[in-house]
Amino acid sequence: MNGIGTAAVAAQVTLVVVGAPLLTGVMRKVRARLEGRAGAAVTQPWRDLRKLLRKEAITPLGTGPAFRAAPPLLVATTAVVAALVPLVSTTTPVSRRADLILVVALLGLGTVAVALAGLDTGTAFGGMGASRQMTVAALVEPTILLAVFALSMPTGSTNLSAIVTGGLHDPVRLASPAGLLATAALAVAVLAETGRLPVDNPATHLELTMVHEATALEFAGPDLALVELGTQMRLTVLLGLLASLSAPWGIATTTTPLALALALAVLTAKVALLGAALAAAEVFWAKLRLFRVPELLAGSFLLAVLAVTASYFLTGE
């Protein structure tokens, strides 16, 4: 039991670390195809990472420990989240600790670390990126926690495994207005949290429109590799989490190797599908002006409020 559970955690982390650059590759490929280009190979992000990792590590003059610590911290927080959330199995040795609030806070820690690194450089772009990133993060937080609140209401617990298992046993809950609204709110929050369109453009090369990229501007070589990997892992984990919360079917609830293998395959498919859908949608979206982003987030906050209200009044308590 314990051996398989540990294997499930290891499989989750490995899948996220190995799969994250591939997911980015798939998304770029989908985007390129839709735009009529051939696009780079799916493994291109991995090649980029390998190239960056082999380069010389560079510390800009005047930066300190905050700058040095941010890239590994970003990867570490995301890796811990990848181990915690039930992506492959709901019964792992750590599933008792898989608290949704803790997960949100760990991702927040990564954001804060990168923002501090941006300020540590003392350049205008670093500060600008940090300021924008923290603004968006501050506004995303209420949405996420309220969606968490709505999702945890039927279960009475913020434990992720309990929420996912509850969804498996009671699929009506997922399709209820509360469940759908909460998922929609969470989806918008995920877009903002991972810096995708329409909140931020991950492929931008224009400094004035950058949010996340501006904080990462001074990173080079292995540091940049870790920042890229961390960002890609965040996207993968959050898409996986979204998949587990809204369509948990296929996740392993028993501790047999077969269920685990099946769950891995289903998870890969689900995340790839979500990623491809996101990439396809991004072709048709334009980046919002920074000061229009709060309106989007306010909308998603409203969805979350509606979700809570719906789950309170429609469950007939």
Add this chain to the structure above:
Amino acid sequence: MNPAGTAVALAAGLAAAGAAAGALLPGRARVPAVGLCTAGLGTAGLAAGTAALDGVRWSARLPGLLPLAGAHLAVDALSGLFMAVAGAVVLAVAVYGIGYAAGRGPYGVASRGVQSALPVFALTLVLVPAAASVSTFLLLWEAMALTSLVLVLAEQRGRPAVREAGVWYAVMTQLGLVLLLAGLALFAAGAGGETFTALRAGAPALSPAARGTVFVLVAAAFASKAGMVPLHPWLPRAHPEAPSNVSALMSAAMVNLGAYGIVRVAFDLLGGGPRWGWLLVLGTGALSAVHGILQAAMASDLKRLLAHSTSENLGLVLVGVGAAGLFASAGHPLPAALALAAAFLHVVNHAVFKALLFCAAGSVARATGLRDLDRMGGLRARMPATAGFFAVAALGAVALPPGNGFISEWLLLQSLIEGLTVPGVSTAVVLPLAVAVIALSAGLSAAVFVKALGVGFFARPRSERAAAAGESPPGMLLGMGLLGLGCTGLALVPGMLGDGLSRAVAVAAPGGGPPLTGDSLELRLEHLATSLSPLWAAAALAAGLLAALALVRVTARRGRRSHVKLWDCGGGAPTARMSYTATSFAEPLQRVFDDVLAPEQGVDVTPVRASTYLVERVSFRRSVPDRIERRLYQPLIGAVDRLGEAARRLAPGSAHRYLGYGFCGLVALLLTLAASR
């Protein structure tokens, strides 16, 4: 003899010795003597509080100490919690204060008056929770207000801002006392006795109207001490203008007593308040949390920012207290106990990290003379220990793991989620909003402390004073080290507090059973299948960090890092003036909350005389005034002013008229008496 009683007696003796030393000792010996006495007093308070949290109870009646009623003191677990917090803060801040005040001139923080008031203030902080009768409580409360006023005014020489802060503080705190006096006198009259035992026994006999009045008066008085909206304007003035060790004491220990007062009077003595009253408390707390953190996000004065954040954190505490009252009044003791435990844990966490933040800000102010974040920068290289302590405390304040603030906010959210089992439309509407408020203030506080740490301490210095800064003396670092240790301990092993918290909660809201249990590894919530293990999370993060570093080490072709200059867009090295300041960092947030904050800005363009098309000078100014203050207090002060002017006409100096006033007054009094018979 009872350990709590011994410790209280010891604390009183040390305070007297400290006050005497402050008043009598000459120059150089004064500050260390007072500091040591105060530190000892803090230790005694901590010991008394810890003993009470372990289950020791103590009460004493000292008939000779006060005329007529005598002084009543009693220590239970609830008072023990607040005594322990105050004692711990006093201990660390007193150690810090020795270094902070040493070498200052004969005026200000090292002067006789200030040094003799300091131990008395510290003693009142420790003893207010131990008061067990209305008169004792009010006396200690007022002593606390007066000594803190003396301390706030310590550096008033040549600084009008300090005097203004002193006036605001004095007026607000005395108005608070009037409310408190009225409320408690009404309570004591209705209950037929002024000791807390008599109040407890007489509370059920009060009429609902009297209960409601007592509740509102007392809650308003305590809320003003906690810096709650709309009674908050004194806090962001008085806390920053006081010397930093006093700011730390006020922000970390004194404001807590506002929360203590509400819990003691409303829960313990009144035995629960009306439902609408608790909704009021919760709403005030939520409003203060958002207002405080928004003002902090806009502030570029470091100590003002910290003061606003105090308002926010006490707001969160009151959200917990209000939610607890709401649940208890609906007859659900379990979520009530949990919410109260969360509020208490947040009091403890906030006290430790806020004391450390103010101490670090004080070190910066001492080394550079700066409080303006826009002119700091680069302090990490010049004051590494102070910057490190500030970072530890800021991690606690941002409510992210592995900081201590995260644990109490997590607990608060859990209690609100459990509170959904309480039926009623008010909970259905209020609880989600409370969750949103906690989340918004958590998100904004992350932005606030990234700003404070990143702009204030990182990057390069933006002024000559910041460039010339040096590290603080070891005494100050020792004081900050104690607080840093406290932060780390609370962040990693909060489960150790589980039993003490449960005992304190049981005093206020009995019947809930222990809301949480814990050992060194884990914090478990009874009744909810939820647990949090901060130590485990920290270990997992450390393991992840090591793995990421190992990945880099294994794949690296070249071992050493090389130092190169910053990317400069080919335009020459960027200067410090190009980096983001606190004001520019806060600009997007200010735009987002434009409608709420209503910033005022103006651009003055001065053209040269020859042509209006050529500009000689452009000046730009912007301020974000406190809107509540502007809308509520300025008209009020104006009206009082006008009333005062008008009243002067009543006193023209004519003796006949004064005799006429006396006659009219007498007739009116007699008529009233005749009518009321």
